[in-house]
Amino acid sequence: MTIVSPAFFGFCALVLMLYYAFPTRLQNYLLLAASYAFYLTFSWKFPLLLLAMTGVNYALGPKLPKGRLHRRRWLVLGIVFDLAVLGFFKFAHFFVPSLIRLLSPLGLPVEGLKILLPVGLSFYSLQAIAYLVDVSRGQAAPSRNIVDFALAMAYFPKLVAGPIERFRSFIPALAAPRVVDNAVLTRSLTLLTVGLVRKVVVADTLLTAVPSKLFTNPGKFSSLELLIWSAAFIVGLYNDFAGYTEIVRGVSGFFGIELSRNFAFPLFSRNFTEFWNRWHITLSHWLRDYIYFPLSRALVRRNPGRFNLANLTLPPILTMLASGLWHGTGWNFMIWGFLMGLVMVAEQIPSLWRPVVSPDRRPAWRRYLATAALLVGGLLAVVIFKASAPTALVFWKRLLTWPGGAFPDSRVFLVMIPAFWIDWVQYRRKDEFAFLSWPPLARAALLAVAALSVFLFGRAQVSEPFIYQGF
Amino acid sequence: MKTPFHKPTLQLSRPLGRVLILAALLLMVMAGLAEVLARLDAVQARLPAPSLGSGHQNLDLKVARLERFIKKEGGVDCILLGSSTVNYGLDPEAIRRAYRNRTGKEIRCFNFGLAGLNTPMASAMTRILVDRFHPKLVILGIFPGEESFGRAAGQHIMSNPWVNQQLDRRSFNGWLLEHSMAYRYFLRFCIWLKQPDFSRSTRRLEHQTAPDGFTRTTKAMANIDDPPDPVRERELFIRYGHFQIAPSHLAAIDELLGFKSRVDLAVVEMPIHPTTMAFFGRGRADYDQAIAETRKRVLQHGVSFWSAAEIKIPKEGWWNRNHLNVTGAQIFSVWLEDRMAEAVSRGLLQEPGLVP
Numbered sequence: 001m002t003i004v005s006p007a008f009f010g011f012c013a014l015v016l017m018l019y020y021a022f023p024t025r026l027q028n029y030l031l032l033a034a035s036y037a038f039y040l041t042f043s044w045k046f047p048l049l050l051l052a053m054t055g056v057n058y059a060l061g062p063k064l065p066k067g068r069l070h071r072r073r074w075l076v077l078g079i080v081f082d083l084a085v086l087g088f089f090k091f092a093h094f095f096v097p098s099l100i101r102l103l104s105p106l107g108l109p110v111e112g113l114k115i116l117l118p119v120g121l122s123f124y125s126l127q128a129i130a131y132l133v134d135v136s137r138g139q140a141a142p143s144r145n146i147v148d149f150a151l152a153m154a155y156f157p158k159l160v161a162g163p164i165e166r167f168r169s170f171i172p173a174l175a176a177p178r179v180v181d182n183a184v185l186t187r188s189l190t191l192l193t194v195g196l197v198r199k200v201v202v203a204d205t206l207l208t209a210v211p212s213k214l215f216t217n218p219g220k221f222s223s224l225e226l227l228i229w230s231a232a233f234i235v236g237l238y239n240d241f242a243g244y245t246e247i248v249r250g251v252s253g254f255f256g257i258e259l260s261r262n263f264a265f266p267l268f269s270r271n272f273t274e275f276w277n278r279w280h281i282t283l284s285h286w287l288r289d290y291i292y293f294p295l296s297r298a299l300v301r302r303n304p305g306r307f308n309l310a311n312l313t314l315p316p317i318l319t320m321l322a323s324g325l326w327h328g329t330g331w332n333f334m335i336w337g338f339l340m341g342l343v344m345v346a347e348q349i350p351s352l353w354r355p356v357v358s359p360d361r362r363p364a365w366r367r368y369l370a371t372a373a374l375l376v377g378g379l380l381a382v383v384i385f386k387a388s389a390p391t392a393l394v395f396w397k398r399l400l401t402w403p404g405g406a407f408p409d410s411r412v413f414l415v416m417i418p419a420f421w422i423d424w425v426q427y428r429r430k431d432e433f434a435f436l437s438w439p440p441l442a443r444a445a446l447l448a449v450a451a452l453s454v455f456l457f458g459r460a461q462v463s464e465p466f467i468y469q470g471f
Numbered sequence: 472m473k474t475p476f477h478k479p480t481l482q483l484s485r486p487l488g489r490v491l492i493l494a495a496l497l498l499m500v501m502a503g504l505a506e507v508l509a510r511l512d513a514v515q516a517r518l519p520a521p522s523l524g525s526g527h528q529n530l531d532l533k534v535a536r537l538e539r540f541i542k543k544e545g546g547v548d549c550i551l552l553g554s555s556t557v558n559y560g561l562d563p564e565a566i567r568r569a570y571r572n573r574t575g576k577e578i579r580c581f582n583f584g585l586a587g588l589n590t591p592m593a594s595a596m597t598r599i600l601v602d603r604f605h606p607k608l609v610i611l612g613i614f615p616g617e618e619s620f621g622r623a624a625g626q627h628i629m630s631n632p633w634v635n636q637q638l639d640r641r642s643f644n645g646w647l648l649e650h651s652m653a654y655r656y657f658l659r660f661c662i663w664l665k666q667p668d669f670s671r672s673t674r675r676l677e678h679q680t681a682p683d684g685f686t687r688t689t690k691a692m693a694n695i696d697d698p699p700d701p702v703r704e705r706e707l708f709i710r711y712g713h714f715q716i717a718p719s720h721l722a723a724i725d726e727l728l729g730f731k732s733r734v735d736l737a738v739v740e741m742p743i744h745p746t747t748m749a750f751f752g753r754g755r756a757d758y759d760q761a762i763a764e765t766r767k768r769v770l771q772h773g774v775s776f777w778s779a780a781e782i783k784i785p786k787e788g789w790w791n792r793n794h795l796n797v798t799g800a801q802i803f804s805v806w807l808e809d810r811m812a813e814a815v816s817r818g819l820l821q822e823p824g825l826v827p
Contacts, residue, residue: 020481027480181482189491209665256480409667444493451498456654460661461644463526463627 001041003160003247004199004458011038012251019255024177028151031255035156039119046118049085054153056081057128061142061149064135071136078132086125089117090329120159122326126286127153131167133290140168148174155257157248161241163260164282178256188253190433193447194422195246196454198239202419205457206236209412215386218395222405226398230379232413233386238267239419241280265427267420270359270370272343272377283323292319312348317341327385332392336384343377418453502653509652515539520677521655522662523648525631526669528586529558529686532677534633535655536684540581541604543682548823549580550600551684552593553612556741558584560795561612563683565804566811573812576824582684584612585628590723592625597727599637601734608735608823610807611727614743614793615714615761687797690790699749699792707792711750714757716764724765728772735820738769739810742779742803743793750792775819777810779803 001007015034022030039047056078063074131152134140143149152171180188210233211221218226245262252259266278276284296315303311317338324337350356359367380399384392426434435443508514509521520535541547551561563580570578583600585592590613597609628634636645647654663670680686701708728736740762751757762778769776788799795803814820 024479178480179482180480182484182487185483205665411667412664414664440490440493444490444497447490447494448497448501451494452501456657457661459644459647459654460524460658461632462522462524462658462661462665463630 001038003244004196012254016254020180027178028147028174031156032147032151032154035151035154035159038156039154039159042119043116046120049118049121050124050154051150053082053085053125053128054150057131057153058143058146058149060132061135062144064132065142066136066138075132075136079129082125082128082132086121089121092117120161123162123164124153124159126164126283126326127167130164130286130290134166134168140166140171143167143171145171145175155252157252157255157257158259161244162280162282163245163249163262164286165260173257180254180256184253184256186436187433188250190250190436191246191253192250193450193454194432194435195243195248195250196458197422197450198243198419199247200243200454201457202415203236203240203243205412205415206232207240210236215383215395216391218387218391218398221398222408223399223401224405225408226395227379228408228410228413230382231375232410232416234375234378234382235267235416235419237382238263238279261432264432265423267375267423268371268427269374270362270367271347271374272340273347274359275374275378276344283326287319287323291322292316295319307352312352313341313345316344316348320344330388332384332387332389335389335392336381339381339384505653506651509656518656519659519663519674521652522658523631523633523655524658524661525627525634527627527631528673529676529680530585530628530631530634531659532673532680533583533585533684536680536682537581537583537604540579540682540684544579546579547581547604547606548578548825549608549610550604550606551580551582551584551610551612552588552596552600553584553741554588554614555584555586556614556743556794557612558582558586558684558686559688559790560584560741560800560803561610561807562685562687562797562800562804564681564685565801566808569805569808570811570824573808574822574824576822578824580683581606582686584684584686587625588628589625590720590727592628594723594727595629595634595638597730597734599634601730603637606734608737608811608820609730610737610739610811612739612741613765614741615716615720615758615765685800687800688790688794689797691787691796691798692789692791695744695786695789695792696746698746704750707750711757712752714751714753714761716761721764721768724768725772728769728774731772731774735823737775737777737811737814737820738765739777739807740779741793742782742784742795742799744784744789747792775810775814777807782806 001011011034015030018030019027036047036050039050060074060078062068064071064078068074131140131143135142143152148171149167151174152165152167155165155174158165210229211225213220214226214229214233221229242263245259249259249261260282262281264278264281266275269275269278292315295318296311299308299311299314305311318341320341321334321337323340324333324335327333327336359370362370380396383395383399387395426432428434429437431437435446438446520532522531523534525531537547537550549563549566551557551563553561561582561584563582566580567578570576583596585596588596593611597611600606600609632642632645633648635642636649662673676686679688699707724738730736743758748755748758766776766778782803784795784799784802788795788802790796790799811820811823815822
């Protein structure tokens with residue numbers, strides 16, 4: 001069941017009706033059952049895995065607070081378990097062919113064996129690791145309520161693709177009574193509407209327009225086409241993920257459960273450090289809190305001093321390598337992570353000699369130039385994210401040697417206008433609910449236009465052309 | 472003030488939903504206004520033809536043109552149905568002139584030739600055309616060999632929600648396409664936005680296609696009398712080389728001819744250049760067998776079958792080996808009108824025209 005589908009919204013409506021009717025003490029049971037039912041629609045095997053991970057992490061929680069015997073061993077065991085599960089499924093395509101070669105002579109039915117990455121595993125495994133670490137650090141209490149804990153792991157709006165919630169705040173929120181009043185309803189509806197516009201009108205249109213061979217056969221395209229379509233891809237990708245997050249946050253709001261914000265106008269960033277604090281925020285903060293900071297602290301303890309090369313380079317590079325690995329298992333993701341890490345090292349270097357000046361306090365021309373530079377950098381980086389390493393080299397070479405070429409027919413970019421406009425309105429007020437400050441008639445008009453656009457773009461089925469050559 | 476929706480979790484209070492109600496009203500006004508505008512002749516004259524989203528090169532155009540034709544003419548008397556051979560090969564205006572000259576009456580003819588249309592699809596389209604547009608006469612132009620090619624076109628046509636809606640396979644999208652002109656214009660906008668190349672080629676086709684559905688081309692094939700080149704025309708040798716009469720073609724002929732009780736029918740063999748026979752594996756024998764088999768079925772149903780064997784199209788009348796250009800279409804259309812007149816005089820067809 002995909003998030004943007006009539007089936008999903010019908011499912012939510014049904015669960016909501018029951019939810020509001022249920023007494024507070026039973027609502028979490030309902031949500032838990034609904035979450036597993038939702039997960040079952042993907043595969044009957046996935047909930048089994050989730051159940052197993054829930055059980056293991058829940059059981060380990062009470063063994064981790066300070067003063068418990070062998071707590072470090074239990075922590076390591078828990079992290080290794082969670083990473084092993086994630087790694088097994090993520091790296092399955094590496095070892096499955098060897099497994100098939102090994103087992104098929106034994107007459108076992110392994111031909112065509114495939115191990116699918118369970119939907120959402122990359123997200124809830126990180127949540128589980130964060131829970132174990134937080135408990136061991138004393139930043140969270142071990143959960144004593146299996147239903148609340150299981151719900152925190154499985155909660156269906158965030159199950160598929162986050163946000164990556166921290167259980168130290170999420171579980172208490174689940175345990176507390178929830179209220180959905182006019183303000184919560186309005187904000188949830190706003191998130192849902194904006195999310196649908198981003199996903200259905202902007203992202204789906206842009207991403208289907210991007211040529212399918214752009215990142216597999218860049219030699220077919222001129223430099224200008226590579227540039228323009230890469231930009232379209234980035235905007236499409238951003239609106240796709242941001243739209244999805246806003247939709248699930250909106251849906252969750254109807255249950256009175258607030259999910260974390262994941263995007264804060266990243267395309268207005270002035271450097272990559274700022275960018276990674278605005279793009280997929282919950283992942284960035286997870287990486288910061290569970291890899292970057294611990295690594296930095298450990299290195300500083302070992303090598304005190306500002307100008308130590310290892311202190312400067314290892315935390316950002318290893319953190320971004322981990323990010324690359326989380327996103328995918330190909331070498332291109334590792335290269336992407338490494339390059340991102342290098343960029344972040346480079347951004348830190350000026351701060352070694354002079355005080356850090358916030359980008360907000362710089363002159364406007366420098367801010368705009370910085371944003372433009374960031375967008376160019378992002379464009380180059382997305383290539384290695386999407387293409388294999390050799391293909392990325394071809395792409396970059398073609399782009400940077402600039403034989404030019406004709407401007408592609410990019411009328412589809414018209415849909416980027418509402419996307420940028422939404423971001424601009426929110427960015428100016430530094431408030432994702434900026435539209436709620438508009439007069440009621442303006443809000444109503446905007447809502448009507450948004451609803452009509454989502455309906456039309458979502459409904460419009462235009463088949464692939466059948467071009468007849470005359471026979 | 473509390474509302475009835477005041478539970479432990481849901482604590483809504485008045486005023487509630489003001490903006491939502493206002494938005495709903497505005498939405499209805501916007502949708503209504505768009506629908507009114509989309510139906511105005513002045514607006515339609517300035518816009519490209521609306522789309523059914525089929526992806527088929529001229530299905531959307533022909534349906535839109537036929538609807539406008541009927542609105543302007545008050546109805547349609549005769550529909551010319553078939554593949555691109557009909558699309559380029561039969562000129563309703565030429566038929567109209569010839570008919571007027573002979574009878575003094577008017578006949579409202581529309582060319583509904585669709586690229587790649589094969590007989591099974593033609594049968595489905597006949598049902599749709601008869602149910603929806605009520606012509607008095609449907610003339611089906613056939614060219615053996617369409618069956619193998621027609622599957623791709625058929626998928627586009629038969630998967631289209633509007634087509635399915637007409638065939639009682641209803642859906643919300645089909646309902647929208649049937650009832651909302653604004654939605655169809657939106658689909659055209661989507662094509663313009665997302666498929667610029669297809670949009671451009673569709674626009675070129677619109678310019679080439681007359682209000683009566685006839686698509687005119689003035690191109691003429693040089694050296695058409697020369698035998699086909701197995702290298703340059705290799706694809707056609709492959710397509711027709713293993714030609715066999717498809718059972719689906721014969722079954723569809725039977726099904727189509729079953730509409731005889733509801734509309735006058737006639738079947739015409741579309742002209743092809745004699746050199747086309749070289750593409751068929753057994754040459755003329757394959758082609759003649761297909762025509763003979765089809766003719767037999769048609770005559771068994773008591774429907775007229777008009778063979779193009781006797782007609783002579785000059786070499787400047789051919790766009791390519793099996794498509795006429797505007798010159799050839801003129802000749803063939805006049806010939807067809809003559810066949811129609813003969814059928815009417817023999818009582819095989821009712822007089823399709825109107826007194827002006």
